[in-house]
Amino acid sequence: MTQVPLNALRVFEAAARHGSFSAAAEELCVTQSAVSHQMRQFETWLGGPLFAREGNRLRLLPHGDALARTLGASFAEIEQACRRARRASGPPTLVIAAIPSIAVCWLVPRLADFRARHPGIDIRIVYAIHGQRIDFTDIDFAVVFSEGAPAVEGVRATPFLPGMSAPVCNPRLAAEIPCGDLGPALLAAGLLHDSNLDGWREWLRRAGIEAPEVLPGPVFEDFNLLRAAALAGQGVALCPVALIGDDVRAGRLRQLSEITVHDDRGYHLLERSLATPPERKAAEAFRAWLLDTRSEMGSAG
Numbered sequence: 001m002t003q004v005p006l007n008a009l010r011v012f013e014a015a016a017r018h019g020s021f022s023a024a025a026e027e028l029c030v031t032q033s034a035v036s037h038q039m040r041q042f043e044t045w046l047g048g049p050l051f052a053r054e055g056n057r058l059r060l061l062p063h064g065d066a067l068a069r070t071l072g073a074s075f076a077e078i079e080q081a082c083r084r085a086r087r088a089s090g091p092p093t094l095v096i097a098a099i100p101s102i103a104v105c106w107l108v109p110r111l112a113d114f115r116a117r118h119p120g121i122d123i124r125i126v127y128a129i130h131g132q133r134i135d136f137t138d139i140d141f142a143v144v145f146s147e148g149a150p151a152v153e154g155v156r157a158t159p160f161l162p163g164m165s166a167p168v169c170n171p172r173l174a175a176e177i178p179c180g181d182l183g184p185a186l187l188a189a190g191l192l193h194d195s196n197l198d199g200w201r202e203w204l205r206r207a208g209i210e211a212p213e214v215l216p217g218p219v220f221e222d223f224n225l226l227r228a229a230a231l232a233g234q235g236v237a238l239c240p241v242a243l244i245g246d247d248v249r250a251g252r253l254r255q256l257s258e259i260t261v262h263d264d265r266g267y268h269l270l271e272r273s274l275a276t277p278p279e280r281k282a283a284e285a286f287r288a289w290l291l292d293t294r295s296e297m298g299s300a301g
Contacts, residue, residue, distance in 0.1 A: 008042035009071055011035055016068035019058050094286055097128035097142040101223035102267060105243040114289050121282045140283060142270040155270050161242040163265035167256045168244055169236040174254040183209035190235030191217035194226045199238045202261045
């Protein structure tokens with residue numbers, strides 16, 4: 001038997017995973033004809049077909065399916081081993097995935113302090129998208145927003161910041177809102193909504209304020225957009241108290257009420273176990289530093 005055609009194995013695994021030669025070609029940055037050629041040669045080398053061709057669709061034969069599953073697991077192990085080797089050859093590098101609100105309002109403004117304290121640890125910050133699965137083969141830490149601690153196999157979850165939200169606006173607009181009956185004044189000032197109208201409906205209910213059937217005001221699909229609108233004086237927003245603390249202390253925003261919503265939600269720090277002592281030491285330093293930053297707002301862990 002001649003040597004196993006390694007390139008063909010990668011092409012076959014991609015084609016089997018996608019169920020399509022064209023999709024495999026797109027992933028591998030080659031032409032569809034190149035994928036078809038590789039598969040013909042590979043099946044010739046094996047002495048039989050791996051797929052049943054049904055029009056434009058591919059169906060793996062049982063032995064092809066077994067081979068694809070074995071290759072998929074093997075490639076994943078090889079990729080992880082290469083990542084470990086690459087990381088072991090240089091200074092410790094931590095990859096932190098943070099949802100945009102945490103990244104912009106909390107992590108990045110404080111990152112210079114961590115770098116000054118730990119100059120030998122490199123940091124890479126990437127976005128975590130709310131509601132999307134995080135691949136912890138590439139990510140060491142993640143900060144996410146959820147109701148209750150997320151349960152991810154092999155990953156430790158630690159409460160980080162509370163998620164309770166209160167109405168805020170810029171000082172100029174706040175000066176126009178009387179301290180007494182907030183109801184009509186808030187509606188007159190304009191409501192700013194985060195993703196949907198539910199937050200303001202719940203807040204008005206808790207405040208004992210009768211809400212109109214249709215709540216006015218624009219809806220923002222990202223917290224950073226909502227915050228920008230509040231800073232610009234475009235209305236009153238329900239913002240997580242923990243995230244706008246810097247804005248309140250600096251006088252950029254003013255909190256209008258102690259009544260809050262989303263008290264059952266919060267931000268959580270997720271971390272995976274790291275293999276080497278330098279990685280673990282770097283991770284412990286980052287974890288301790290990040291949790292210590294909460295002392296600025298007096299939050300408990």
